[in-house]
Amino acid sequence: xxxxxxxxxxxxxxxxxxxxxxxxxxxxxxxxxxxxxxxxxxxxxxxxxxxxxxxxxxxxxxxxxxxxxxxxxxxxxxxxxxxxxxxxxxxxxxxxxxxxxxxxxxxxxxxxxxxxxxxxxxxxxxxxxxxxxxxxxxxxxxxxxxxxxxxxxxxxxxxxxxxxxxxxxxxxxxxxxxxxxxxxxxxxxxxxxxxxxxxxxxxxxxxxxxxxxxxxxxxxxxxxxxxxxxxxxxxxxxxxxxxxxxxxxxxxxxxxxxxxxxxxxxxxxxxxxxxxxxxxxxxxxxxxxxxxxxxxxxxxxxxxxxxxxxxxxxxxxxxxxxxxxx
Numbered sequence: 001x002x003x004x005x006x007x008x009x010x011x012x013x014x015x016x017x018x019x020x021x022x023x024x025x026x027x028x029x030x031x032x033x034x035x036x037x038x039x040x041x042x043x044x045x046x047x048x049x050x051x052x053x054x055x056x057x058x059x060x061x062x063x064x065x066x067x068x069x070x071x072x073x074x075x076x077x078x079x080x081x082x083x084x085x086x087x088x089x090x091x092x093x094x095x096x097x098x099x100x101x102x103x104x105x106x107x108x109x110x111x112x113x114x115x116x117x118x119x120x121x122x123x124x125x126x127x128x129x130x131x132x133x134x135x136x137x138x139x140x141x142x143x144x145x146x147x148x149x150x151x152x153x154x155x156x157x158x159x160x161x162x163x164x165x166x167x168x169x170x171x172x173x174x175x176x177x178x179x180x181x182x183x184x185x186x187x188x189x190x191x192x193x194x195x196x197x198x199x200x201x202x203x204x205x206x207x208x209x210x211x212x213x214x215x216x217x218x219x220x221x222x223x224x225x226x227x228x229x230x231x232x233x234x235x236x237x238x239x240x241x242x243x244x245x246x247x248x249x250x251x252x253x254x255x256x257x258x259x260x261x262x263x264x265x266x267x268x269x270x271x272x273x274x275x276x277x278x279x280x281x282x283x284x285x286x287x288x289x290x291x292x293x294x295x296x297x298x299x300x301x302x303x304x305x306x307x308x309x310x311x312x313x314x315x316x317x318x319x320x321x322x323x324x325x326x
Contacts (some may be wrong), residue, residue: 006194017094031091031269031317035066041080043073047128047209047293051257052096054289055125058280063272069096076163077101078112081260085114088263089271096125098257100166103312107319108165109326116312120265121304122273125281126295127256129229130171133222137201143225143245146205147179154182155296159205160194163187165324168207170315171228171253173322179247186323209255211294229254235294254315256298269270294322 009143012311052069060067072080075292081101087093095102102119106112134140138157140149150157164187176183186203188194191212197203199221206213206222210233216222217239225241227233230252242248259277261270280286282298290297318324 006304023182031272032063034092035068036063036091036231036286037070037093037095038061038067039072039080039084039253041072041074041095041097041101042079044071047211047255047295048077048096048098048257051126051290051295054282054286054293055096055259055277056142058234058283058286059276061283062276062279062312075111076166078105078109081105082112082114085118086264087262089120089265091261091265091273093262094273095119095121095260096257097260097314098167098255099212099311100255102258102260103308104165104170104315104319105165107265107312107315111326116308117305118263119265121308122259122261122270123304124298124302125257125259126290127229127254127298128293128295129169129210129227129231129254131208131210131217131227131231131236131239132171132175132225133198133206133208133213133217134225135201135204135206135222136220138204140204140225141223141297143242143248145248146225147181147245149227150179150181150183155184155289157204158184158186159207160186160188160197161207162190162194162275164326165319167253167255168209169324170206170318170322171207171251173324174228174251174253175242175248177318177321178249178251183194209294219299232295233294234236235291253318256311258297258304 038052038056040049042048056067056069078101081095081097084095086092103116106115140146159172161172164210194206200204217224224239227239230243232239242251
């Protein structure tokens with residue numbers, strides 16, 4: 001055999017072994033094989049963080065690896081969301097996000113460059129209604145009284161939310177749009193100062209996530225006027241939806257939480273995560289944790305692309321109506 005042909009013959013097995021090495025490695029290192037980071041775009045203690053920690057704990061049990069929450073607060077959750085959009089699509093960096101940073105933020109802020117389609121959606125986790133409340137000093141005790149008062153004095157009444165472009169802000173603007181009301185929006189930096197002004201009587205109305213508003217409602221410090229979702233909540237079945245009133249029958253907006261991954265996540269990894277999430281959401285302990293925080297488990301079988309398109313279209317209509325811009 002000529003020397004050159006002999007050399008090629010000797011090199012061929014080594015070359016084949018090198019080419020097969022990644023495949024062999026993949027077979028011996030199935031996903032997941034190391035801890036997963038679950039990014040939450042808010043500081044500890046809020047509804048998104050509580051949901052994220054509950055999901056991380058149960059998801060880790062299902063997947064057999066630690067799922068570690070990383071709180072990356074700032075810019076209404078968009079800093080954390082942006083990190084996940086830019087992360088390596090290997091399944092080891094995920095987002096537990098809410099509609100604020102996933103779908104609403106880019107509609108009101110030109111600084112937000114990603115869209116819901118820039119994520120690989122894993123699935124919905126939970127949802128929670130918001131609740132419209134009135135201060136005791138306002139004298140408003142029902143939806144009828146609210147409509148009569150605001151229509152009699154357009155521009156006199158104001159409502160507060162936890163910030164411009166949040167789901168709470170959009171809920172207030174949806175109320176104005178549906179009933180033809182003229183009220184002023186007062187954005188606050190969080191629930192604390194909003195609650196203080198409502199209790200003190202310097203603010204007429206406020207929109208809360210249900211879990212944040214319930215303590216003040218139960219103590220009688222504010223008056224619950226109605227939920228922003230069409231269905232009653234198992235957490236507070238005594239509070240009727242605003243949509244029960246004929247003038248507000250099309251009001252249906254809530255806060256939802258979803259598990260999202262970076263774009264171009266490999267299909268087998270996405271399938272494994274979706275299966276694990278579905279199993280995790282069946283666990284009674286996770287269900288109890290979410291219900292204790294005011295949330296309800298959402299159907300895992302929802303088509304996420306269709307859902308996100310519909311939600312984004314709904315938010316766009318409200319943003320256009322109210323001319324909301326940051």
